[in-house]
Amino acid sequence: MMLKKYFTLLFLLVISIQAVQAQGIEFFHGSWAEAKAEAKKQNKPIFMDAFTTWCGPCKRMAANVFTKAEVGDYFNKNFVNYKLDMEKGDGPAVAKEFKVEFYPTYLFFTPDGELMHKAMGAKGPEDFIKDGQTAADPNSNLYGQVKRFKNGDRDPKFVESFLSKLGDLDQNMQKDVLDTYWKGKKMTDLLEPANWAIFRDHETDILSERYKYVFDNRKAFYDKFGKNDVDGSLINKAGPQMQTALQTGDEVLYNRVREVLLTSDKKEVKKFTANSEVLFKLVKKDYKNFNKLANAYVTEHIAGSAEDLNQLAWAVYQNTDDKESLSNAENWAKKSVELKKNYANTDTYASVLYKNK
Incomplete structure (x- = not known):
């Protein structure tokens, strides 16, 4: 009798475990080629969870979202579901072919x-199901929108939506779409609200003719869209490009970014611009002008900031053996320690002192 009860309980336990497992997404097991063959056999699209073993959000999705009954109901009905580690087996080739750079994808x-x-990204069950629904809709998915654009659809609202979708997924394609969209349009078309929205939200090339036109004709754009919106767009596009100019020493890019930034009267932009001018002189090994600008920058913007003084001194330590520059860096590092002593500025001060012996 006890044995019969034991087997009954065991049977119920197995059934309950199977029921729990069946609630979530059921993933196909096999190679990528086999998964594609299975999808073709069932005439179903494929959902692939592109993950890595070290990705925390991937683990949370697997534990908390893929296991939900409503998620399983939708994905099991509409897709052949497949998990692939992007660092093993077929994973690296798939990651390269489909430009998987963030996880989860x-x-x-x-x-x-x-x-x-x-x-991409961790999300709740409802939003994840929406991803699946978007993917299954030929009018909304990326594949369908690429086809629409290639077939000549240039409706600004559609293009803006398409570019938004591409933003995090394929920036090279986004640039191609932008270039294609603007072909045949006049520069004055940028003053149309729908086209301004596309420029404002998606244009990134500050050396483009479009950017130059907006910058050179700011007054007309101020009158139409407001000074804050126009200046915000121009400066937000220029700021990140300064890092590229500093890394490459590109004078054309640097001068363009600087020209844009100098139009701002915002305190934080003025500080960023002054800092960039100082660092660019250091990159170009123009030490005479570097030291002149750096001392002015310190006096005007960072004399009371231990962190900023430390960063400037460290930049000198890393990039030059010029004696005047090192002497200035020694003073900045010393002042940083006096303001707020910590491991970072103490290390910088010691390093500069040693190098400037």
């Missing part, structure tokens, strides 16, 4: 294995 393929949509 969700790839959706047609039954023939052609990419039709891409999404």
Whole structure:
């Protein structure tokens, strides 16, 4: 009798475990080629969870979202589901082919294995199901929107939506779409609200003719869209490009960014511009002007900031053996320690002292 009860309990336990497992997404087990063959056989699109073993958000999705009954109901009905570690087996080749750079990434393929949509990031069950619904809709998925654009759809609202979708997924394609969209348009078309929205939200090339036109004709854009919106757009695009100019020593890019930044009267932009001018002289090994600008920058912007003084002194330590520059760096590092002593500025001060012996 006890044995019968034991087997009954064991049977119920197995059934309950199977029921829990069946609630979530059921993943196909096999190679990528086998998963594509299965999708073709069932005439279903493929959902691929592109993950890595070290990705925390990937683990949370697997534990807290893929296991939900409503998620399983939708994905099991509509997709052949497949998990692939991007660092093992077929993973590296898939990651390279479909430009998987962030995790988790969700790839959706047609039954023939052609990419039709891409999404990223940890999210809740409702938003994740929306990703699946978008992927399954030929009018909304990335594949469908690429086809619409290639077939000549240039409606600004559609293009803006398409560019927004591309923003995090394929920046090279986003640039190509922008260049294609603007072909045949006049510069004055940028003053149309829909086109301004596309420029404001998606243009990144500050050396482009479009950017130059907006910058040179700011007054007309102020009158139409407001000074804050226009200046904010121009400066937000220029700021990140300064890092590229500093890394490469590109004078054309540097001068363009500087020209834009100098139009701002905001305190934080003025500080950023002054700092960039100082660092660019250091990069170009123009030590005479570097020291002149650096001392003015310290006096005007960072005399009371231990962190900023330390960063400037460290930049000198890392980039030059010039004696005047090192002597100035020694003073900045010393002042940083006096303001707020910590491991970082103590290390900088000691390093500069040693190098400046």
